[in-house]
Amino acid sequence: MSDALAGPAESVLDGLDDEQRAAASTLAGPLCILAGAGTGKTRAITHRIAYGVRAGVYDPHRVLAVTFTARAAAEMRSRLTGLGAPGVQARTFHAAALRQLQYFWPMVVGGALPQILDYKVRLLAEAAKRLRITTDRASLRDFASEIEWAKVSTLTPEGYLAGAEDRETPAGADHQSFARLYQAYEDLKEDRHLMDFEDVLLFTAGMLESDERVAAQVQQQYRHFVVDEYQDVSPLQQRLLENWLGGREELCVVGDASQTIYSFTGATPDYLLSFRRRYPGAEVVRLVRDYRSTPEVVKLANILLADRRPGGQAAWPAPLQLISQRSSGPSPEISEHADDEAEAAGIAQKVAELSQTGTALREIAVLYRTNGQSQAFEQALATAGISYQLRGSERFFSRAEVREAIAALRTSSLISEDSGDTVAAAVRGVLSSIGWSPQAPSSTGAVRERWESLAALVGLAEQLDIERDEFTLREFVAELEERSAVQHAPTVEGVTLASLHSAKGLEWEAVFLAGLCEGLMPITFAQTQQELDEERRLLYVGITRAKTQLFLSSAAARHPGGRGRRKASRFVIPLRKELGLGAPARRIAPGQGVLSLNAAARRRKAAVCAGCGAVLTVGAQITRRRCEDCPPRYDEQLFEHLRSWRRSYAHQLQVRAFMVFSDATLELLAEHKPTTDAALLEIPGIGERKVEQHGEPLKAAIQAHLNPE
Template sequence: MTLSVDITEERILAGLDDEQREVASNLTGPMCVLAGAGTGKTRAITHRIALGVHTGVYVQQQLLAVTFTARAAGEMRTRLRELGAPNVQARTFHSAALRQLQYFWPQAIGGSIPQLVDHKAPHIAEAARRLRLTADRALIRDIASEIEWAKVSMLTADSYVKAAADRTRVGDLEPQTVARLFAMYEDVKKDRVLIDFEDVLLLTVAILEDDPRILAEIHRQYRHFTVDEYQDVSPLQERLLKLWVGDRNELCVVGDASQTIYSFTGATPRHLLEFPKTYPDAKVVRLIRDYRSTPQVVNLANKLLESRRIERNMPDPTVRWPEPLHLISQRETGKNVEFKEFADDEAEASSIAKRIKEMVDAGQDPRSVAILLRTNGQTEAYERALSSAGLSYQLRGGERFFQRNEIREAMMLLRAASKTRSGEPASGTVAELLMSIGYSAKSPESGGATRERWESLSALVTLSEELGSGSSEGPAASLGQFVAEMEARAATQHAPQVSGVTVASLHSAKGLEWDVVFLAGLSEGLLPISFAKDQAGYDEERRLLYVGITRARDFLHLSWSLARTPGGRAHRTPSRFLDGLRPQSLGTSRHYDAASSPRAERSASRAKTRGPVRCRSCGKVLDTPAERKLKRCLDCPATYDEAMLEALKAWRLETAREAEVPAYVVFTDATLMAIAEDRPKDMNALAGISGVGESKLERFGEQVLKIVNEYA
């Protein structure tokens, strides 16, 4: 029996890197996984769950894995099924809460559960009419977002006014007016016996807090919990999670504070960052090996976070900026990152569409290409440009795949056929059946509705061929198994990928990746967006760009335009976040390789041989950015000359006073300590120290070297 368990354990752990293996092999107690983009976090936690199941540490039905999108939950279930753990529940917070609410409602409240509303808009409009207020569609949408923020922040209409004092106004409405609309909206729902998605969480929390018997039943049902994208939890979701977990500590959380981009909905990375304080015995593992993107893309992403500064607005020291994970690409050198400036939006969209057309004609799969934009309002120009270039495309965030008429028709046809042809292979059979409702192997030349219908059916056929071909992880699917898979996907809105270039907002691109990514419209006023007014807002926008950059696997193109319309006034400027990243000369196509910037060129020989950074004192592999900067464990004795460090600090203080900036703007304490320990002899050596950027090297390099040489 022991030999069998050992073989199973090794099979599940095979292929994981050291850090992923550490996550997967620690099965009990609290765990916090700080996972950068593309570092294989889903792989690590699904293998952890599978190992726990196969070794008997976990009972499948007693583990709940929670994530934030139906697509991510569907992907997790698929991986767990392939790893032999098909009965583990992987759900979104809302899905898990709704299931519990439906089950416990009769005994906790009695009667039937109220109907769940899909959209708040008509009920907010009714609330506005009752209050004799005028509200257009845009304002109603903004009010809905504000009410959602208030509810996940656990605010009532009464407590909202004080909490909203520092928030951006909703239209031109006073907070008191929004509070009245909030209260009336709740009355409208009550009159019509309705609940919304936030109510699902609120009511589940209320039932669990009010009824110890139901809470005890939850505790008996679930013994272990895994939460993905933990940086995105709201206060309400965290409260529900605490109830689920109780006084136990079998909780594994995974996240990255640098990918917090939903603060406007109430999400906060505070719970992730404070997890080691909440659970002092928690195991903390950092995943920093990036398997997704080329070194060029990864280096640019790192540099964006490490150069967090606002040229026009000095950083507010009261706004917390957690030290980001410094990712290390595990891939071979790839294509240079491209930067390009255009005269206007139309020229930018047209050029990008032309470039994509050339790539597709050369063999690039259009499904592996994405155009990412800051707002949905920017998509129209790209839709026109792609259509003119003869390219199909899909808009993320549009009509749900399984609600399309052609998909409903196809599913009815496939269900009926599976009753008599269930055992036939999915590959080939699905395509044959769908030909009766308009599918053909060749795409139509026309666009519009005909093209969209074909693309939807084509997505089903493509998925049937993928599942029907079999793999090392499972046998080929039959028609009956394919229909069952589609039913499961429909229940969680886990749609197959539609053929065509993806056009999406940066927010909707979270959790996705493409071979080729075009980040367009990167100008001031769009990124950062014009309504970002303070340091917290600018930081959120920086993180949003970081998420966009890290979606690219092989090729990344960043662009902006100087004017909105052809012939318009060229008053725009590139995004402040591109300062220090893009070439300074403009006007023509630029090719910029973040891996061969002046600083990187100085340290090229070091980068080529860079492996794990070891402590200069004890030789231990260092795993935190602060330790890697100092090149020693924080617990090991310092090796710098105290007099040299004090001289550097005195020089920094004088320099900061002359510039009227905080001392840390010149150099942080950690950077000065690293300089004092490394004792650089020339500019190249100084440039190799983390925290010494090109601008600081030019401004302060000679002064710093003079002090170092005096004491060395």
């Protein structure tokens, strides 16, 4: 190491492990940091930037650190300030691009910058009406998502047909109709001088590519780039990054292909995985020491990824093998429940037990696959008298008591800072005048919620007091105002309810992963190997959110009294084996026990499972072409629709429902979705007589589900 890097700057590297230190001390790019969950990647890159600044290698005003959420950017700025590098720009892609667009638009285009369109749905509804395309709110949301995907994939309306030919059409529209809708939406935006969030990136990239003056000025401004969560960049973001670089190689990227969970938005890990090919001289540092989770949690996460064998057309890069740096903890638990209500009640009971034994509610999270699952957990926690916060609900800094607290702190900071108190003591003193007290109120409801908000501010003051030297009340108020601008809220007391996608980047002492059954994890519409791989990665992200305690659960039925047809997720099978658990208990209907093959059966051609190839001997399994242990492949919603239709149809015919079609046959119908007589005859259990008797109403029922309009 050169003399220029010696001296006080070296102290920034104190406390880093060998791999983190290697990353932080490599100041010249290109550098690729492959960082597993909980391995301290933010610590490594913030110390790298601070080290470069304090060593005089980086001008802090010419460093741009880019990440994907305003919260992560605010956290990075806060850490850099604490490390003595306050001038570094840490922004999201959109925030950095918008700032440049606002500056250069008058110079390059002239006039006012188009207004940003917050929601696409209203404009899309108008565009659809002009084209006489029938829509509802759900289909409009799907169209909006497809436009976002097309734009981040750099597909124009003209290029959409070729670029999306292998992609499923949104909301049942054909590709040609959607391309026309996409163009009509773009025309309306232009007529009204509007732009959407994707346009911010597109327009900025376009300016940099078309105007050499703009490119030269931006490239002069920023000399060093750091990109966090690089596995989640889209083609459009990569295009913008390359324009910022202008052929230079002063780039540090950080990511983990095993945490790629946003492919549906256009994100791709390809740029991370091909980094060495694009930059042959790049340094690569692997961070695998996990400081977040216990060995028991880490081992389960490693097993989940290792269970997916590489091969086939779907790429599966070798995952990082995490090594826990923490002492041993409790073994993860896997439980099964009769229905969703029972599962939620069981989780609420366990949360109460954790709280009674000392785990703070803010250190507990319940994570699930879809937002629609939250209601059962909200009800169960409320019934148990346990406070919770629904991630994505009312914004923390929008609450009346928080606005009141910031105003009081601002006034106090302007009066005097000569009291000699720490910032935390000053904040406690100010907030005690508007309702905060050291002891939480015993009541629930609004009083408790107000106290929790104020307590979160006190907790943040205590945390920053420890992290920052010579910290002042005025600096604390400035920190709150900056956090308010980007909605970087402090932790509120209460169990967190969140989807797995929204939990990315967060961590808790105890994590409940709920609803781990086929149809939810993996989700029903995950059909291809790439889609199933992403579901596996999503569960991996969920597991690695847990620091100490991990609970996985599933429910056999949606509602109390249901038939319990759900199966536990295929992803849980290797985890059960690791924990020494047998196969989940199954209810076997009379006459469906496993029978041994006799000599005659062996001589006949055996029926085999389409999933695993096992020989089938039970009648219903032979009809389904699936053994008891393999996950169903049918559309669960269509299956329930057909069961409802069969009940009504059988009532009209005054016969028992099973005399029309068996459940096994309905499963095959829900899997293959036949809409012609020829296709119906391909289904085991349906012959010409069945088609003649019930074919027309059956086809109508299937069509009604596939095309509700």
